[in-house]
Amino acid sequence: MAISTFDLFTIGIGPSSSHTVGPMRAARTFATKLQERSLLGKVDRLSVHLYGSLGATGRGHGSDKAIVLGLEGATPESVDVDGISQRMDNLRESARLHILDSHEVSFNLREDLVFEKRESLPGHPNGMRFNAHDKNGNEVFSRVYYSVGGGFVVNEDKTDDPVIVESAVDLPYAFESGEELLKLCDKHQLSISDLMLQNELAWRNEEDIRSQLLHIWHAMQACVNKGCKSTGLMPGLKVKRRAAALYEQLSSHPEAALRDPLTIMDWVNLYALAVNEENAVGGRVVTAPTNGAAGIIPAVLHY
Numbered sequence: 001m002a003i004s005t006f007d008l009f010t011i012g013i014g015p016s017s018s019h020t021v022g023p024m025r026a027a028r029t030f031a032t033k034l035q036e037r038s039l040l041g042k043v044d045r046l047s048v049h050l051y052g053s054l055g056a057t058g059r060g061h062g063s064d065k066a067i068v069l070g071l072e073g074a075t076p077e078s079v080d081v082d083g084i085s086q087r088m089d090n091l092r093e094s095a096r097l098h099i100l101d102s103h104e105v106s107f108n109l110r111e112d113l114v115f116e117k118r119e120s121l122p123g124h125p126n127g128m129r130f131n132a133h134d135k136n137g138n139e140v141f142s143r144v145y146y147s148v149g150g151g152f153v154v155n156e157d158k159t160d161d162p163v164i165v166e167s168a169v170d171l172p173y174a175f176e177s178g179e180e181l182l183k184l185c186d187k188h189q190l191s192i193s194d195l196m197l198q199n200e201l202a203w204r205n206e207e208d209i210r211s212q213l214l215h216i217w218h219a220m221q222a223c224v225n226k227g228c229k230s231t232g233l234m235p236g237l238k239v240k241r242r243a244a245a246l247y248e249q250l251s252s253h254p255e256a257a258l259r260d261p262l263t264i265m266d267w268v269n270l271y272a273l274a275v276n277e278e279n280a281v282g283g284r285v286v287t288a289p290t291n292g293a294a295g296i297i298p299a300v301l302h303y
Helices: 017-036 052-057 063-071 081-094 178-188 192-200 206-229 243-251 263-280 296-302
Strands: 010-013 045-051 096-099 103-106 113-115 126-133 139-149 152-155 284-287
Touching: 010 017, 010 206, 017 052, 017 063, 017 096, 017 126, 017 139, 017 152, 045 052, 045 063, 045 103, 052 113, 052 126, 063 081, 063 096, 063 113, 081 096, 178 192, 192 206, 206 243, 206 263, 206 284, 206 296, 243 263, 263 284, 263 296
Parallel strands: 045 113
Antiparallel strands: 010 284, 045 126, 096 103, 126 139, 139 152
16 A cells, blocks of 8 residues: 555644544534535534544543534644634533534534544444434434544545555555565665655646645744743643753753763753643644644654
8 A cells, every 4th residue: 555654644622633633634624524525515414423432532532622623623733732722612601613614504513523432433443423414304414424543534434535545656666564675675675764755746746745844843843942942831731831841951951962972852842841741731733644643753853
């Protein structure tokens, strides 16, 4: 299966690729399908049911926020993370939601977004059922989606442009394991990065590849910087942030890294911790390749 680097490393929001990023993409896809089928004008009310793991732990992982934002047209890559709380407060007060930021419908957060804590759907533990109804209560359109990990989403019968599909692209250096990758590098006298670049060129030109990689790197840097500056309790968790204090401590004795090479590992740990705390509060992170591991790649790259 050929998968691009940009399928694995995507800019999104915390705290979970499966419970936050995936549901937001599923909700937006559902809203887009309503628009494509010229059904928006008929919709008066929406209902969403979350099943399995999403039903049991979705509220703590921000799945409700992700669903609402996705229905309104937001994407994990571009949503204004600082404005999410205000948008949710507005919805609770008005019970009105704007599909794709255009068509207003009734949506009561308590009644129309249901966490089915004891039920699961057959396709995957992270299941979602979306239903659109007209003013008479008749069903206009419905879809079942599964958040299958890493922010990837498929619908029940795999017809709604899943986020990740098997690519028909023939890679110049195809491999299915790390062992095969190393053998190809040895055979063709290529470094891993050079080989992967050649594979990536099957999708896009080198200028676009480097530009998009820098965009991802800048997002990682911004996440680390924000995590190193933010203080106080993490909302919803009631746990005090630690990265900012550690950053101040390490910054106050920069010469220590010259005396003890192991001190550099304190900085590496700081970078990962800063990202993890941003992820935990629903900040913008790079899913790499999941949100649970989002701090590792930025920490290594900073090192």
